[in-house]
Amino acid sequence: MSFSTMLSSMGEGMLRSCAIFILTILFSMPLGMIVMFLRRSRFTIVREITKIYIAIMRGTPLMLQLLMWYFGPYYLFGMNIRGYRFTAILLGFSMNYAAYFAEIYRGGMETIPVGQYEAAEILGYNKVQTFFKIILPQVLKAILPSVTNEIITLVKDTSLAFTLAYNEMFSIAKQIAASQTSFMPFVIAGVFYFAANYLVAFIMERIEKAFDYYK
Amino acid sequence: MILQMNGIKKSFGDLEVLKDISMHVDSGEVVSVIGPSGSGKSTLLRCATFLETIDAGDISYMGRSAVTTNANGVATYVHHAELSQIKRYFGLVFQQFNLFPHYSVLKNIMDAPVHVQKRHKEEVRAEAMELLRKMNLENRADAYPCQLSGGQQQRVAIARALALKPEILFFDEPTSALDPELTGEVLKVIRQLAEEKMTMVVVTHEMPFARAVSNRVIFMDKGVIVEEGDPEQVFGDPTQERTIQFLRNYQR
Numbered sequence: 001m002s003f004s005t006m007l008s009s010m011g012e013g014m015l016r017s018c019a020i021f022i023l024t025i026l027f028s029m030p031l032g033m034i035v036m037f038l039r040r041s042r043f044t045i046v047r048e049i050t051k052i053y054i055a056i057m058r059g060t061p062l063m064l065q066l067l068m069w070y071f072g073p074y075y076l077f078g079m080n081i082r083g084y085r086f087t088a089i090l091l092g093f094s095m096n097y098a099a100y101f102a103e104i105y106r107g108g109m110e111t112i113p114v115g116q117y118e119a120a121e122i123l124g125y126n127k128v129q130t131f132f133k134i135i136l137p138q139v140l141k142a143i144l145p146s147v148t149n150e151i152i153t154l155v156k157d158t159s160l161a162f163t164l165a166y167n168e169m170f171s172i173a174k175q176i177a178a179s180q181t182s183f184m185p186f187v188i189a190g191v192f193y194f195a196a197n198y199l200v201a202f203i204m205e206r207i208e209k210a211f212d213y214y215k
Numbered sequence: 216m217i218l219q220m221n222g223i224k225k226s227f228g229d230l231e232v233l234k235d236i237s238m239h240v241d242s243g244e245v246v247s248v249i250g251p252s253g254s255g256k257s258t259l260l261r262c263a264t265f266l267e268t269i270d271a272g273d274i275s276y277m278g279r280s281a282v283t284t285n286a287n288g289v290a291t292y293v294h295h296a297e298l299s300q301i302k303r304y305f306g307l308v309f310q311q312f313n314l315f316p317h318y319s320v321l322k323n324i325m326d327a328p329v330h331v332q333k334r335h336k337e338e339v340r341a342e343a344m345e346l347l348r349k350m351n352l353e354n355r356a357d358a359y360p361c362q363l364s365g366g367q368q369q370r371v372a373i374a375r376a377l378a379l380k381p382e383i384l385f386f387d388e389p390t391s392a393l394d395p396e397l398t399g400e401v402l403k404v405i406r407q408l409a410e411e412k413m414t415m416v417v418v419t420h421e422m423p424f425a426r427a428v429s430n431r432v433i434f435m436d437k438g439v440i441v442e443e444g445d446p447e448q449v450f451g452d453p454t455q456e457r458t459i460q461f462l463r464n465y466q467r
Contacts, residue, residue, distance in 0.1 A: 118266055119313035123327040123379065124302060133326070137317045214316050215361040 001180050009176065010188055013169030017158045020089060020168060021196075024154060027094035032101025039106055050102075057099030063163050066092040070164050089161050097154060104146045108139035141211040148204040152197045159193075217242050217304070217383045217414050218263065222284070223272035225255075225262055232258045234438040236272075240383060243412040247425035247446070250435035251461060256418045257310075259435070260387050263416070264307045265298070276304040277382060303332075306376030310388040312368045314360040314375070320347070321356040324375045332379065339378070346374040350404060366397030370404055377408075384408070386417040402428075422465055426450045434458050 038050040057065070070088035073079040112135055120130040159170035169192060173185035218240040225233040232255045240246055248256045261267040263274065265281070271290050274281045281301045284290045292298060314323050324343040328334050347353045350370040360368050369389055376384055386405065390398035402424050408415065409428050419425055425432055425446065432449040434442040434457075442455045453459050 113311075113313075115309060115311050115313035116315070119309065119315070121266070122264060122302075122307045123375070124299065124331040125327065129330065133330070134315055141317070214359040 001176070001182075003184065006176055006180075006182075006185060007188065010169055010172050010185065010192075013167055013172035014192060016166065016168040017161075017170070017192075020093060020158045020161055021155060023090055024093040024097055024158075025151065027090065028097035029101055031094060031098035032105055035098050035102035036105040036109070039102055040109070054099045054102060057096050058103075062092065062096050062157060063160050065096055066160060066163050068092075069095075085164055085166055089164055089166055093154070093157070097150070100150055101147075104143050104150065105139065107146070108143035109135070111142045112138055144204065144208050144211065148201065148208075151200050151204070155196045155200060156193055216240070217244075217277060218416075219273070219275045220263060221273045223259070223262055223274070224270045225258055225267060226270055232438050233262065233269075236435075236438070236440060238433060238440065238443075240414060240416055242382075242414055244414055244431060245409045245429045246416045246431045246433060247429040248416065248418045248433045248435060249420070249422065249425055249461075250441075254435040255438040256435050257387055260307070260385050260416065260418055264305060264385055265292075265302065266307075268292070276301050303379070304382045305385060306379055306381035306383075307385045307387065308369070308372050308376055308389050310391050312360070312365070312372045312392070314368055314372055316360050318359075319356070320352065320358050320360070320363070320371050323360070323371060324378045327375070328378050343374070343378055346377055347371075349407070350374050351400075364397060365393045366400045369393065369401045373401075373404055373408075383414040383416065386415065386419070388418050388420065390419070390421060422450065422462070434461065436461070 035050060035054070038046050039054065041047050041050070066089065069092040070085065073081055073084070116134055116138070117130060120134045125134065158168055161168045162171040162174070165171070170189055173189040176185040177183065216239055218238075220239070221237045223233050223236040224231070236255070236259060238246075238259075248259065250256050258267060262269050269282060269290050271284045271288050273283050279297075279301055280293065281298060282290055282292045293301070315326075318326060321340070321343055324346060325336070325339050328339040328342075329336050344353065344356065347356055350373065352367060352370055352374070355363065355367065355371075360371065363371065369392075373384075373389075389405065390401050393401065398421065402421060405415070405417065406424075406428050417425070417429070427446075429446050432444065432446045433440055434449060434453075434455075436457050442449055442453060442458045449458065450462065453462060
């Protein structure tokens with residue numbers, strides 16, 4: 001198998017990896033915001049349930065969680081869902097990353113001095129205005145380095161989709177490596193992840209710079 | 216009468232911080248509140264501005280009742296919409312300035328009049344620039360708070376409060392977070408506002424300032440008003456032993 005054939009068969013896998021990555025970001029980042037609010041709820045019961053959710057998401061392997069999402073409906077409820085594979089992958093990734101993002105957001109929220117809320121209240125801002133105009137921009141600035149870390153981890157974690165026999169890039173690389181007894185697919189995979197993360201770091205650095213205008 | 220507070224009580228847990236405090240502020244008056252740390256001065260201000268809820272007592276602004284206490288001693292605040300209306304009567308300048316760091320000086324001043332009071336942007340901008348001129352900061356409109364000294368930040372905070380055109384302005388130790396050499400520029404601005412007959416309540420440790428600027432001085436200790444009166448009387452000829460002691464310690 002020539003290098004270019006190898007590359008083209010892995011190309012399709014790269015697109016799949018990218019799809020997992022982009023959709024997970026799209027779902028988990030807003031979802032994390034909701035989880036963060038639940039985690040900070042004034043109702044103890046809501047807070048405690050959210051804490052348990054976060055503990056499970058962080059305390060068990062993502063690989064195991066993916067298997068649970070995919071096989072759980074069948075083994076637990078006897079449900080047989082067709083074409084569920086990709087949905088299960090997205091559920092697994094999004095629910096897992098939402099928990100991590102929620103904790104990052106929560107850490108960011110705690111950096112905001114209470115005086116900011118009090119000033120906003122005295123000036124007459126309502127709760128929604130206070131959050132979106134005053135608090136959130138400052139939280140975003142505070143959490144950007146941690147978010148970068150998380151996104152970089154996600155790029156590499158997309159390879160876990162092989163657990164559910166989804167043909168993302170890394171699964172294909174392993175197949176080719178085994179059938180051709182070649183090390184080359186792994187080199188290509190490594191370059192792909194590295195390049196993707198280089199791009200992520202570059203973009204995130206730009207965003208951080210955009211927030212540099214104030215301390 | 217702009218502000219009327221009667222029988223205010225406030226406890227934090229077992230600690231009784233305000234014990235039956237009553238005070239009023241008339242239009243154009245400058246009232247200084249002095250007293251040792253922990254005497255309840257700041258808490259009184261925070262209760263007056265609804266940052267803390269009182270346990271008992273009545274508060275009203277411009278004759279509109281914000282909180283009342285019934286015969287059973289239960290303090291009840293008016294509903295949200297009415298309270299929001301009443302909140303427009305006052306402004307508050309914090310010890311720590313609490314400017315919004317991600318907004319420029321001008322946006323700090325303009326944002327609430329435009330987005331809370333829904334006033335016309337160009338009209339607000341003109342007023343904001345006028346306020347900055349008054350604060351001697353007209354060339355810092357585009358700066359960010361982190362680029363300003365503490366004294367400049369506090370003057371921006373005063374301009375931000377004034378932009379909403381309050382009937383009364385509260386100051387919570389406005390110079391306590393400043394280097395001594397920067398307190399002068401902030402006090403000068405407050406003095407200027409006093410000359411323009413802005414109604415103000417100032418919690419302060421600056422005794423010469425309180426004596427020179429106020430129409431009335433309130434000395435608080437351990438959650439009660441110990442002595443209240445004309446500044447010359449309170450500072451020059453205090454009647455209460457506790458006041459004499461406090462002022463003597465202060466001069467040392």
